Amino acid sequence: xxxxxxxxxxGLKRGPWTIEExxxxxxxxxxxxxHCWRIVPKLAGLLRCGKSCRLRWINxxxxxxxxxGFTDAEEDRIMELHSQLGNRWSKIASHFSGRTDNxxxxxxxxxIKKKMKHLGLDPATHKPxxxxxxxxxxxxxxxxxxxxxxxxGEEIKDQTPKDDVITETTKxxxxxxxxxxxxxxxxxxxxxxxxxxxxxxxxxCNEISSSSFSSLCSNISRSESxxxxxxxxxxxEQWDLDMTDPFVPWDLFANLDDNLFLL
DNA sequence: AATCCTAGCAACCGCTCTGAC
DNA sequence: CGTCAGAGCGGTTGCTAGGAT
Numbered sequence: 001x002x003x004x005x006x007x008x009x010x011g012l013k014r015g016p017w018t019i020e021e022x023x024x025x026x027x028x029x030x031x032x033x034x035h036c037w038r039i040v041p042k043l044a045g046l047l048r049c050g051k052s053c054r055l056r057w058i059n060x061x062x063x064x065x066x067x068x069g070f071t072d073a074e075e076d077r078i079m080e081l082h083s084q085l086g087n088r089w090s091k092i093a094s095h096f097s098g099r100t101d102n103x104x105x106x107x108x109x110x111x112i113k114k115k116m117k118h119l120g121l122d123p124a125t126h127k128p129x130x131x132x133x134x135x136x137x138x139x140x141x142x143x144x145x146x147x148x149x150x151x152x153g154e155e156i157k158d159q160t161p162k163d164d165v166i167t168e169t170t171k172x173x174x175x176x177x178x179x180x181x182x183x184x185x186x187x188x189x190x191x192x193x194x195x196x197x198x199x200x201x202x203x204x205c206n207e208i209s210s211s212s213f214s215s216l217c218s219n220i221s222r223s224e225s226x227x228x229x230x231x232x233x234x235x236x237e238q239w240d241l242d243m244t245d246p247f248v249p250w251d252l253f254a255n256l257d258d259n260l261f262l263l
Numbered sequence: 264a265a266t267c268c269t270a271g272c273a274a275c276c277g278c279t280c281t282g283a284c
Numbered sequence: 285c286g287t288c289a290g291a292g293c294g295g296t297t298g299c300t301a302g303g304a305t
Contacts (some may be wrong), residue, residue: 014274015273015274015275015298015299016273016274016277016298016299017273017274036289036290037289037290038289038290050290051275051276051290052275052290054290054291055274055275056273056274058275058291059273059274060274080268087293087294088292088293089292089294090291090292090293091291101292101293102272102274103272103273105293105294106271106272106273107271107272109269109271110269110270110271110272135276217279
């Protein structure tokens with residue numbers, strides 16, 4: 001018989017998330033928490049599979065995420081951890097607050113690998129490129145610390161300047177201590193221009209009222225909003241989450257008619 | 264100005280592993 | 285022990301911005 005698929009792909013949406021979808025998912029999770037990803041999209045009114053919702057939340061919507069470029073120190077730490085842990089990105093990510101495994105993996109593949117090659121190191125083994133005797137399976141878990149593989153005093157030529165390391169794009173919005181604790185310290189906001197999100201969603205999300213959350217979003221970063229660039233016609237500044245929505249205990253969901261989940 | 268190319272990144276796929284039941 | 289669901293992973297795709305031509 002086999003396992004049921006995590007989602008019925010028929011009728012489910014794929015591709016980039018819209019502002020409204022993000023809004024719905026974030027609003028639902030902040031109000032109700034996470035219990036079972038499979039029914040989250042149904043209860044939140046999303047035409048997405050649970051796995052997609054989980055990924056979106058973990059990689060993009062979590063209030064504690066730290067956005068922006070990696071600092072030199074972070075890159076060095078990633079290299080150090082990778083030399084010890086290999087491609088176990090979640091383990092590596094656990095050493096960073098506000099960084100996701102996907103984010104680190106992408107950064108590794110696009111930036112750090114090149115950086116290491118410039119430094120004359122094999123990204124897979126963390127050993128000097130010309131040391132072919134050490135070129136082993138990149139997926140091997142146990143890798144010696146790169147520091148031990150470089151001869152003491154050895155000078156690595158062709159060190160590229162680190163001007164390609166983006167630091168100024170880190171535009172994490174730091175909220176004041178007076179702001180709503182539930183939403184976030186260190187909350188990332190996605191947009192730049194002012195907009196009345198309440199009116200944006202009022203036809204579809206009448207249950208969502210203006211909220212204290214929106215007051216948190218006065219200063220906005222645009223740099224991380226690439227997902228929404230196609231929707232520039234809808235300039236957005238506020239995530240209008242309703243933190244006053246009554247908490248819905250998950251126990252209640254268990255008692256709901258199964259037909260609800262077939263919506 | 265238009266087109267092409269490339270880098271970066273969000274998102275997805277398919278799979279394994281793990282723990283709960 | 286089998287099933288299920290979530291977590292995690294490696295690999296890949298597709299879109300976009302920006303630089304090169």
